[in-house]
Amino acid sequence: MSFNHPTQIDHDSHAIVSDPELLDLPQYIDQAKFVRNKKGHQTLQFVGWVFWSFLFMPIFTLLLWIFQGNLIRNYIFAEKLNVQLLNIAWLAVLVLVFGATLLLWASFNWIRFRKHHIQPMIENVSIQSLANYLKISPQELDGMQHSKRVVLYYDENGVLYDYQMNRA
Numbered sequence: 143m144s145f146n147h148p149t150q151i152d153h154d155s156h157a158i159v160s161d162p163e164l165l166d167l168p169q170y171i172d173q174a175k176f177v178r179n180k181k182g183h184q185t186l187q188f189v190g191w192v193f194w195s196f197l198f199m200p201i202f203t204l205l206l207w208i209f210q211g212n213l214i215r216n217y218i219f220a221e222k223l224n225v226q227l228l229n230i231a232w233l234a235v236l237v238l239v240f241g242a243t244l245l246l247w248a249s250f251n252w253i254r255f256r257k258h259h260i261q262p263m264i265e266n267v268s269i270q271s272l273a274n275y276l277k278i279s280p281q282e283l284d285g286m287q288h289s290k291r292v293v294l295y296y297d298e299n300g301v302l303y304d305y306q307m308n309r310a
Contacts (some may be wrong), residue, residue, distance in 0.1 A: 158298070191212050
């Protein structure tokens with residue numbers, strides 16, 4: 143198969159745009175040179191999430207507790223003893239009601255979905271049937287399966303009309 147450029151539907155005029163210059167494609171799409179050092183970027187992202195999760199969020203939470211602690215202390219403990227006990231009792235009732243609501247909701251979902259499988263088991267597909275479905279030869283499908291990168295091009299009806307393989 144020869145390499146054909148993708149098409150895009152222009153939603154304003156409802157016309158199919160097939161000129162590659164008019165398509166709104168980022169220049170890094172399908173170009174391996176822009177995806178170098180993927181492990182380095184993933185490591186940097188992981189380190190960023192670790193700092194966010196274990197350093198910045200606890201510090202932020204601590205600052206909120208410090209600055210809002212006066213409000214909580216004034217609300218619960220500034221009154222007379224009987225008002226303090228009433229406030230604590232109301233807080234306990236709220237915690238129990240919300241906890242019971244959460245348990246009821248979880249129990250309902252467990253009873254409702256305990257016998258339902260989230261996804262049915264997927265049956266294995268033979269190479270021949272997959273090749274027939276894609277309308278390519280089994281040798282081409284085998285080449286796709288052993289390629290490092292495969293780009294598939296579909297028409298507006300979802301039918302495969304071209305592909306590009308990169309073995310390196």
